[in-house]
Amino acid sequence: QRRRRQQRPQLEMEGDAALPQHQRVPGAGRHHGCVLARPAELRRRHALTCLLPPKRDYHSLCVKQPIGKELFQQFCWTQPDLQNYMTLLKDLDSYDMLPDEERMELGVSIVNRFLTRKSRTCVPFLLKFEETCKRDVNFDPYVFHACKQELHRFLSQEPFNKYLVSMFFDRFLQWKKLERKQITKKFFRQYRLLGKGGFGEVWACQVRATGMMYACKKLDKGHVKRRRGENLALNEKQLLEEVDSRFVVNLAYSYETKRTLCMVLTMMSGGDLKFHIYNMGQRGLDRTRVCFYAAEVCCGLTHLHEKLIAYRDLKPENILLDDKGHIRISDLGLAVKLSEGRLVRGHVGTLGYMAPEVISGQKYGLCVDWWGLGCLIYEMTAGKPPFKGRKENVVRQELEMRITKEQETYDEKFDEEVKDICTALLNKNPKQRLGCSGLIEAPFKPDPRHVYCSDVQDIDEFSTVRGVVQTEKDDQFYKEFHTGSVPLSWQNEMIETGCFKELNVFGPGGTRTPDLVW
Numbered sequence: 001q002r003r004r005r006q007q008r009p010q011l012e013m014e015g016d017a018a019l020p021q022h023q024r025v026p027g028a029g030r031h032h033g034c035v036l037a038r039p040a041e042l043r044r045r046h047a048l049t050c051l052l053p054p055k056r057d058y059h060s061l062c063v064k065q066p067i068g069k070e071l072f073q074q075f076c077w078t079q080p081d082l083q084n085y086m087t088l089l090k091d092l093d094s095y096d097m098l099p100d101e102e103r104m105e106l107g108v109s110i111v112n113r114f115l116t117r118k119s120r121t122c123v124p125f126l127l128k129f130e131e132t133c134k135r136d137v138n139f140d141p142y143v144f145h146a147c148k149q150e151l152h153r154f155l156s157q158e159p160f161n162k163y164l165v166s167m168f169f170d171r172f173l174q175w176k177k178l179e180r181k182q183i184t185k186k187f188f189r190q191y192r193l194l195g196k197g198g199f200g201e202v203w204a205c206q207v208r209a210t211g212m213m214y215a216c217k218k219l220d221k222g223h224v225k226r227r228r229g230e231n232l233a234l235n236e237k238q239l240l241e242e243v244d245s246r247f248v249v250n251l252a253y254s255y256e257t258k259r260t261l262c263m264v265l266t267m268m269s270g271g272d273l274k275f276h277i278y279n280m281g282q283r284g285l286d287r288t289r290v291c292f293y294a295a296e297v298c299c300g301l302t303h304l305h306e307k308l309i310a311y312r313d314l315k316p317e318n319i320l321l322d323d324k325g326h327i328r329i330s331d332l333g334l335a336v337k338l339s340e341g342r343l344v345r346g347h348v349g350t351l352g353y354m355a356p357e358v359i360s361g362q363k364y365g366l367c368v369d370w371w372g373l374g375c376l377i378y379e380m381t382a383g384k385p386p387f388k389g390r391k392e393n394v395v396r397q398e399l400e401m402r403i404t405k406e407q408e409t410y411d412e413k414f415d416e417e418v419k420d421i422c423t424a425l426l427n428k429n430p431k432q433r434l435g436c437s438g439l440i441e442a443p444f445k446p447d448p449r450h451v452y453c454s455d456v457q458d459i460d461e462f463s464t465v466r467g468v469v470q471t472e473k474d475d476q477f478y479k480e481f482h483t484g485s486v487p488l489s490w491q492n493e494m495i496e497t498g499c500f501k502e503l504n505v506f507g508p509g510g511t512r513t514p515d516l517v518w
């Protein structure tokens with residue numbers, strides 16, 4: 001496949017933003033190293049600011065959005081008093097991405113430079129974490145979580161406000177304006193056909209201005225309308241927009257042409273898992289690959305589930321490889337967003353991969369995807385799906401009967417561990433399926449009528465010591481010891497025993513009642 005990277009045309013910038021920095025805004029006063037806006041500028045800035053989505057908080061503007069983050073940090077690097085914080089932020093960011101050993105090394109260095117009172121680069125408002133960080137840095141990978149939050153809290157105050165009146169934020173608004181530019185098919189160069197789907201074709205395409213390659217999924221308007229697929233199409237587009245995981249295909253643009261609706265997606269040029277399982281010589285994949293793909297699918301599923309999205313269509317065809325060999329879940333056409341705590345019903349999925357509770361018309365939730373993962377691991381290993389032979393033709397009723405009633409079989413391709421995880425995921429009862437239950441029942445429950453310890457007679461009495469004199473220092477120690485209730489445990493006790501509910505009453509119409517007394 002061709003991957004021409006054309007010389008990039010200059011991106012158009014509005015007004016003097018495109019000029020080199022030394023030619024910009026002549027005569028504008030300098031303040032905190034940033035250019036103050038003039039009235040005409042103010043109007044322009046106001047117009048630009050209106051382009052921003054309603055959420056204009058620090059987190060969205062300076063942490064989540066990549067260009068926003070970059071520009072905010074560029075601004076901070078121009079401020080001598082903020083540079084130290086930027087070094088720390090940079091280190092904290094790379095800390096999260098390092099493999100275990102290097103991470104520990106960087107962790108210790110972060111503690112020494114920023115969280116040690118004697119250090120020249122110590123960050124005073126983080127010193128309250130000094131002790132815990134020093135204690136936990138060698139084993140807790142989340143040791144700096146609170147520090148990072150605190151650092152962001154600091155940056156979100158004065159530094160953020162200064163950023164908002166700097167030329168860096170002005171530049172951010174210009175980028176937002178470019179981002180909002182109307183997209184048409186002229187924006188892309190089109191290459192080869194990648195695949196066919198239910199409503200149309202998927203083509204490789206390239207953004208003319210940047211050279212970035214994508215896959216363009218085109219839905220034919222005619223087909224969509226004839227088969228009443230509007231809700232499906234919109235559902236897929238909106239869910240794709242919401243997800244942000246390196247293990248799920250991302251949506252980069254959506255636009256329309258006269259005859260199609262287009263979704264421009266992460267380019268996955270390594271083919272799908274179905275092809276890799278069946279068309280690469282021997283059937284099935286080796287264990288290392290099965291393990292790796294299962295783990296990455298697991299990460300993708302977890303991300304979807306955190307957003308309460310049930311994917312519902314897990315199968316080898318829908319798992320795509322990129323050119324580095326990593327996978328992403330694709331085709332969110334059947335995915336559904338659950339409302340908090342709710343289950344759905346619906347005979348949805350692909351024949352042969354649907355979970356028993358889907359087939360039998362029960363209400364279900366995210367559990368169906370763990371069944372799907374079971375099918376996927378099984379098929380990657382065996383080179384056939386769990387409930388039918390590779391080329392076997394089975395009618396729907398028969399296949400559904402097997403899924404709901406029959407036990408799948410495991411041949412010599414499965415070692416104990418793979419068999420174990422498949423069996424646990426392919427549990428027909430969603431309540432017992434791996435991944436689905438929160439708290440599990442213990443395998444042994446003590447009988448409340450039985451006493452599980454040696455006879456009282458068999459336990460030696462504790463000997464008392466004579467002649468020890470207690471001093472004031474001892475009293476001090478006792479005082480430190482007898483602190484009474486431990487807040488979390490005590491409050492849990494109040495709730496668990498029902499005391500809270502019973503005593504926590506107010507007068508009619510939410511009026512005061514006498515204070516609680518013990």
Ligand code: ADP
Pocket residue numbers: 194195196197198199200201202215217249265266267268269272317318320330331332333
């Ligand atoms: P449908 O929802 O109609 O099944 P899909 O999203 O599964 O459509 O896409 C159809 C086919 O197009 C896939 O089987 C795959 O071969 C190809 N395809 C889809 N998305 C991509 C992508 N992001 N990168 C590369 N190929 C893709």
Ligand code: MG
Pocket residue numbers: 197317318331
């Ligand atoms: Mg598909």
Ligand code: MG
Pocket residue numbers: 197198331332333334
């Ligand atoms: Mg689909």
